Amino acid sequence: MAATGDTRYEELSVEAADIRPHETTWQRVKKSGSVRLGGAALAVLLLIAAAAPWLGTVDPTMFDAGSRDLVPGKAGEMMTLDGDLLRHTFWFGSDSLGRDIYSRVIYGTRVSLFVGVVVALLSLVGGILLGLVAGYIRWLDGVIMRVMDGIMAIPAILIAIALVAMWRPSLSTVIIAIAIPEIPRVTRLVRSLVLTIREEPYVEAAISLGSSTPKIMFGHILPNTIAPLVVQGTFICAAAILIEAILSFLGVGLPPEIPTWGNIMAEGRIAFNEYPHTVFIPGIFLTVTVLAVNILGDGLRDTLDPKMAKRI
Numbered sequence: 001m002a003a004t005g006d007t008r009y010e011e012l013s014v015e016a017a018d019i020r021p022h023e024t025t026w027q028r029v030k031k032s033g034s035v036r037l038g039g040a041a042l043a044v045l046l047l048i049a050a051a052a053p054w055l056g057t058v059d060p061t062m063f064d065a066g067s068r069d070l071v072p073g074k075a076g077e078m079m080t081l082d083g084d085l086l087r088h089t090f091w092f093g094s095d096s097l098g099r100d101i102y103s104r105v106i107y108g109t110r111v112s113l114f115v116g117v118v119v120a121l122l123s124l125v126g127g128i129l130l131g132l133v134a135g136y137i138r139w140l141d142g143v144i145m146r147v148m149d150g151i152m153a154i155p156a157i158l159i160a161i162a163l164v165a166m167w168r169p170s171l172s173t174v175i176i177a178i179a180i181p182e183i184p185r186v187t188r189l190v191r192s193l194v195l196t197i198r199e200e201p202y203v204e205a206a207i208s209l210g211s212s213t214p215k216i217m218f219g220h221i222l223p224n225t226i227a228p229l230v231v232q233g234t235f236i237c238a239a240a241i242l243i244e245a246i247l248s249f250l251g252v253g254l255p256p257e258i259p260t261w262g263n264i265m266a267e268g269r270i271a272f273n274e275y276p277h278t279v280f281i282p283g284i285f286l287t288v289t290v291l292a293v294n295i296l297g298d299g300l301r302d303t304l305d306p307k308m309a310k311r312i
Contacts, residue, residue, distance in 0.1 A: 034299025041292035049110040056103040060259040064098040104259040119240035120233045122179040127186020135194025148184035156181035193225045227304040234297030
């Protein structure tokens with residue numbers, strides 16, 4: 001019996017060691033393979049976007065009729081703004097107007113990441129405010145959530161197309177048009193968290209001590225919703241990058257003169273059979289970016305969720 005008890009004690013000790021309660025959240029995040037993989041890929045893309053003026057070989061809007069539809073690696077000539085001919089190697093080929101696809105893809109990284117990050121921030125800010133109000137102030141809950149349900153009933157891409165069609169196509173218009181359909185999803189998430197947190201003893205204690213409603217909402221409830229919101233923000237960022245590419249591909253997004261992955265693919269689809277690289281190359285960058293952000297989000301979800309963290 002003593003031996004059996006000792007064996008059981010050792011098993012419990014191993015299980016307790018596996019949980020590692022002393023580990024901080026940051027330590028669990030650093031150990032996650034998904035976070036490291038997605039974070040590394042995203043860091044490379046951010047460096048590419050930041051170094052676009054140095055990595056881009058020529059102006060992405062510059063075109064030359066004599067260098068149209070060149071295959072990747074082909075050398076040609078580009079007419080500079082001063083009228084001089086510049087010997088140039090088209091690493092990713094050129095499009096039907098003679099523009100360098102390599103430079104356009106590099107600069108397109110800037111646009112896509114900027115749209116994704118700004119849309120995620122706007123969606124989180126709007127969703128947090130509405131979700132806190134809906135979850136804590138009961139008489140406003142029904143009004144706010146019925147409006148959110150109405151927005152969610154319409155596909156996000158249709159709302160974005162309608163909003164862009166109403167206003168003049170621009171970067172700010174596209175960002176707002178993509179952010180609005182994402183706000184209800186954040187609102188529902190925050191509301192569900194608030195409904196649980198507001199019943200916690202520390203919130204009831206703050207109410208009994210006479211704390212103001214804004215102080216309770218932003219000082220006691222909001223900090224406990226940060227972890228799931230960080231994860232949700234990564235998924236919104238990935239969705240925004242994809243939707244922006246779809247809008248540009250359909251011709252209702254950013255103006256054609258702005259180099260985006262969607263615009264490059266839209267211009268290349270006309271001659272796709274002869275020059276598939278004009279679609280495949282920006283498509284690869286789009287796929288890697290969305291995949292990296294989603295992998296990062298999955299890793300953060302697994303490490304920030306206490307139940308999932310025990311398995312890491």
